[in-house]
Amino acid sequence: MLQSFVGIFLPFVGTILGSSVVFLLKDKINERLEKLLLGFASGVMLAASVWSLLIPSMEMVDNLKWLPACVGFVLGVGFLFLLDCLVPHKHKDSDCEEGISSSISDINKFMLAVTLHNIPEGLAVGIVFAGVLSGEVMMSVAGAFVLCIGLAIQNFPEGAIISMPLKANGMSKFKAFGYGVLSGVVEPIASLLAILLVSLVEPILPYFLSFAAGAMIYVVVDELIPNSHNGKHSNLSVIGVAIGFLLMMVLDVALG
Helix, strand or coil: CHHHHHHHHHHHHHHHHHHHHHHCCCCCCCHHHHHHHHHHHHHHHHHHHHHHHHHHHHHCCCCCCHHHHHHHHHHHHHHHHHHHHHCCCCCCCCHHHCCCCCCCCHHHHHHHHHHHHHHHHHHHHHHHHHHHHCCCCCCCHHHHHHHHHHHHHHHHHHHHHHHHHHHHCCCCHHHHHHHHHHHHHHHHHHHHHHHHHHHHCHHHHHHHHHHHHHHHHHHHHHHHHHHHCCCCCCHHHHHHHHHHHHHHHHHHHHHC
16 A cells, blocks of 8 residues: 555656756746657657556456457547547647637636646556556556656656746746646546545456556647647657657566
8 A cells, every 4th residue: 555655646746846847947948858858758658558558458358358458448538538628728729629718717728738638647557556456466566666657757847848838928936836736636636536446346447447548648649749749840759759658668568
């Protein structure tokens, strides 16, 4: 339980550390660095979805190994799609945003978007640790911590990308830092809820794993990769994806 508690909060620590760069950097984050970091985050999440979620989901089933992976994956994608359409938030080129009340401030919409896209990460961590606590041989503590470390690494640039633009737009350093930190609070909450839910319905753990994978990949395809290709220097995001994917894959295989 103590290991699970530490693991659950590791990604949140990454967000806190990333948000704290607002106290160290004077100007907005460099555009080239932002593209590289967005690509890196995408690579980490893609590799984590495959090695930490989809593969364990299939290994837990004796027959029709592909079935839980496919069903959960589709449900995860569908869940994030519905949230994208129903929750008012800043989202470029979204057909679902039409008709949203203009009374909600841009900053609130921005924070809603960040919170929305942190939910699947929290679910993934909670579901993996639920597998560890359930005694599944396929789920090791080392493998669970690999996922947490990978997401913490991914959350560091995410925290910086949130807090730095807020500071550049005139917000105080402490307030910008606070908004960056708040964007990650949903992750440990989602993790705890996932552990509770899976403990009550343990036989469907493989479906939960693939559900988290589908939700995470939706975030990558719908948000991270498109944003990394806006404007100049989009080729740097491809390099970032390769680095993030390889790092997460090596960590998972070597330690998991």
